[in-house]
Amino acid sequence: MKSVGKKVVVFGSFVVDLTGRTRTLPVPGQTVMGSTFVMGPGGKGSNQAVAAHRAGADVTLVTKVGKDVFGKVATDFYEKEGMNTEYIFVDEEKETGCALITVEEGTAQNEIVVISGACGNITEEDIEKSRALIESSDILLLQLEINxxxxxxxxxxxxxAGVTIVVNTAPAAELPAEILKKLDIVTPNETEAQILTGVKIENGDDAKKAAEVLMEKGVKQVVITLGSMGAFAMNNEKYELVERLSVDAIDTTGAGDAFNGGFVMALAEGKDLFTALRYGNVTGALSVTRKGTAPSMPDREAIDRFYAEVYG
Structure with a gap:
């Protein structure tokens, strides 16, 4: 099902995920035996674009890969998904990025090391080639995995250009005040929100305090994903905390990316912040019931079905 909503551009990272599953996550200096290994497409930008695309949004991804076999993983995957590959730039020197992921089988928790590679080398030329695309979009979704x-x-x-800017502030980093003032929506998790605001989040009241700090810094609307506590949203009129949805989690890798993809899909269809929050919650919950990152992103039919079950 394709949306008739607004145009979404995701400008971000592509990396190849190298995922091993183990009984227990290793501690520093320890070697553990793994049970399975999978290689596949990943990177926060790519994952969020795939999630939004499968959810039905009109999405164009801008990213960068190297001239290597990992770069072909990207183009092959996007072509199979039916996604536009016109803005997949190729770096002549840098390698395609990769992510080293370990997933603990019993808990579905993970440890991840990301090497940005080519998508950490976005140039002025790359940006100028995509300028018209960005300026003509309705929603721009960004993360912090590019330079x-x-x-x-x-x-x-x-x-x-007056484009609605959504920034998923992951991986965690501080952003300058002059940048925060230009953002329409930020979507940190609780750890990232603490780095941006100094507020340690242990409950909904803490999330509200963190959101207030971000809005004082100039961000117009705030969404904070809170893991087991659910997800929180706030604008100038109201705030709301929605509960975590109960599912049988197999692999939590990419859950935040799924949330962001479902969230911007709903925004692109004209839904308000709090309805979009619920669509993000549903999309993220469904993604953890399957292994992998991009391959685990749910389609629109599954999202709509689960949304109807939990929210009516």
């Missing part, structure tokens, strides 16, 4: 000089330039372009 920050490029990130800030893309935000400047979108802000000047």
């Amino acid at each position: 920050f000089d490029a990130l800030y330039k893309v935000i400047d372009i979108a802000h000047a």
